[in-house]
Amino acid sequence: MALDLPFDNSYARLPDQFFTRLAPTPVAKPSLIAFNRLLAKRLGLDADSLSSDEGTAALAGNGVPNGAEPLAQAYAGHQFGNFVPQLGDGRAILLGEVVAPDGARFDVQLKGSGPTPYSRMGDGRAWLGPVLREYIVSEAMAALGIPTTRALAAVATGEIVLREVPLPGAVLTRVAASHIRVGTFQYFAARDDRDALRALVAHAIERHDADAEDALGLLAGVIQRQADLIARWMGVGFVHGVMNTDNMTISGETIDYGPCAYLDTYHPLMVFSSIDRNGRYAFGRQPDIAMWNLAQLAMALLPLIDDSKAAQAELDRFPELFRAAWSKTFRAKLGLETVEDGDDELIHDLLHRMAENRADFTNTFRALGTEVARDEFLDPAAYDEWHTKWNERLSIENNSLKIALNAVRSVNPAVIPRTHRIEEAIQAAVTGDYRPFERLHAALATPFELSDSNADLARAPTKDEIVPQTFCGT
Numbered sequence: 001m002a003l004d005l006p007f008d009n010s011y012a013r014l015p016d017q018f019f020t021r022l023a024p025t026p027v028a029k030p031s032l033i034a035f036n037r038l039l040a041k042r043l044g045l046d047a048d049s050l051s052s053d054e055g056t057a058a059l060a061g062n063g064v065p066n067g068a069e070p071l072a073q074a075y076a077g078h079q080f081g082n083f084v085p086q087l088g089d090g091r092a093i094l095l096g097e098v099v100a101p102d103g104a105r106f107d108v109q110l111k112g113s114g115p116t117p118y119s120r121m122g123d124g125r126a127w128l129g130p131v132l133r134e135y136i137v138s139e140a141m142a143a144l145g146i147p148t149t150r151a152l153a154a155v156a157t158g159e160i161v162l163r164e165v166p167l168p169g170a171v172l173t174r175v176a177a178s179h180i181r182v183g184t185f186q187y188f189a190a191r192d193d194r195d196a197l198r199a200l201v202a203h204a205i206e207r208h209d210a211d212a213e214d215a216l217g218l219l220a221g222v223i224q225r226q227a228d229l230i231a232r233w234m235g236v237g238f239v240h241g242v243m244n245t246d247n248m249t250i251s252g253e254t255i256d257y258g259p260c261a262y263l264d265t266y267h268p269l270m271v272f273s274s275i276d277r278n279g280r281y282a283f284g285r286q287p288d289i290a291m292w293n294l295a296q297l298a299m300a301l302l303p304l305i306d307d308s309k310a311a312q313a314e315l316d317r318f319p320e321l322f323r324a325a326w327s328k329t330f331r332a333k334l335g336l337e338t339v340e341d342g343d344d345e346l347i348h349d350l351l352h353r354m355a356e357n358r359a360d361f362t363n364t365f366r367a368l369g370t371e372v373a374r375d376e377f378l379d380p381a382a383y384d385e386w387h388t389k390w391n392e393r394l395s396i397e398n399n400s401l402k403i404a405l406n407a408v409r410s411v412n413p414a415v416i417p418r419t420h421r422i423e424e425a426i427q428a429a430v431t432g433d434y435r436p437f438e439r440l441h442a443a444l445a446t447p448f449e450l451s452d453s454n455a456d457l458a459r460a461p462t463k464d465e466i467v468p469q470t471f472c473g474t
């Protein structure tokens with residue numbers, strides 16, 4: 001008996017050139033690694049049947065659930081600045097969409113589900129490492145309250161995937177508001193297919209921008225969401241690592257957890273991705289790159305926008321939208337409630353001192369106002385000077401320092417997914433020991449609280465523990 005899911009597949013109703021219909025490729029021996037019961041509930045899905053043997057088989061790509069209309073989406077994209085007119089889902093299959101009890105619509109996609117016509121040289125598979133990384137980091141992002149695709153399940157395939165060495169294969173079930181990317185628009189613009197572009201704009205407006213009236217309104221919505229998103233990333237020290245236009249959503253959700261990382265020691269030019277040789281996607285360059293990507297979206301939409309000056313005017317708003325969102329994020333991190341002249345300078349001053357003194361990003365913000373923060377600085381006097389200015393600024397608000405410190409603890413996480421902990425969890429999982437994965441994942445579900453027994457997960461890596469590079473999730 002096939003699994004029943006309440007699918008309603010609006011993307012599958014779009015014209016043929018949007019995708020290739022095909023089912024996932026079955027795997028040898030599916031076994032469930034992780035299942036997200038809370039997310040299943042949020043989607044209105046039956047967690048018991050989805051996590052049963054039959055459900056696990058479906059989430060590994062063995063058999064297509066009733067009501068699914070599996071397909072691989074077509075898209076293009078700028079990869080490190082070079083335009084590739086055809087990318088597409090090379091290792092993912094969209095099963096369909098479910099509408100949650102509150103009316104919100106979600107894509108349910110299998111990642112690592114076998115080759116598609118868009119696989120190019122790839123095998124269409126994923127190994128356990130990137131599947132667990134995406135599970136951990138996307139769920140941590142959600143727990144931090146930052147828009148992101150979600151992880152519903154991770155399933156081991158019982159098959160070997162060949163990378164440089166043989167590795168265990170896995171499939172991730174990814175849930176997203178949609179998988180429409182900047183690159184999806186570029187795909188049709190590159191083919192000068194205006195009918196498809198029009199259909200895509202209408203579809204995207206319906207799903208993400210109910211108030212928008214046209215392509216220009218959609219562009220404005222995407223610009224606002226991306227300005228907010230990048231500010232939120234930077235507020236938690238997140239480096240996406242591969243902000244190609246095919247990895248930037250229209251919904252404003254974070255997507256594609258490949259060579260991403262959270263900063264340990266703060267520096268604005270930190271780069272982790274092994275393939276980002278010129279630091280194009282360095283931590284502090286993310287707003288500029290977002291603007292560049294949004295300019296590509298504007299270019300793709302231009303055939304549908306009568307007034308190109310209006311599109312340019314929308315783009316020109318990005319720096320100020322980003323600055324405002326960044327300022328709001330970091331003012332909250334400092335426990336500031338009101339807006340005063342000089343707030344941005346106060347924030348920049350702290351960040352500058354942190355960079356010069358090799359302070360840990362997460363632990364410094366978490367401990368502001370205490371000896372622990374001071375001890376993060378090579379020269380604690382550099383912290384003391386800033387602390388005096390911060391206290392003067394806080395005294396303008398009628399709140400006591402105690403209230404400010406509570407605010408600081410409520411918005412600055414104690415625990416984030418540090419790269420060395422993720423790698424440790426992956427290495428153990430490869431040997432069949434999932435305990436470190438489960439422990440890390442559980443601690444990250446409540447990032448603003450830390451039990452004593454999890455103190456080690458909040459600690460910055462020692463010199464020997466630092467993982468200097470991250471790799472693409474292939």
Ligand code: AMP
Nearest residue numbers: 087088089090091119122123124125474
């Ligand atoms: P990404 O770096 O994850 O954004 O992927 C970029 C492109 O490469 C997308 O079109 C992916 O579908 C494709 N791709 C990545 N890994 C594989 C793989 N193992 N097999 C087939 N296609 C892949």
Ligand code: MG
Nearest residue numbers: 246247255256
């Ligand atoms: Mg991608």
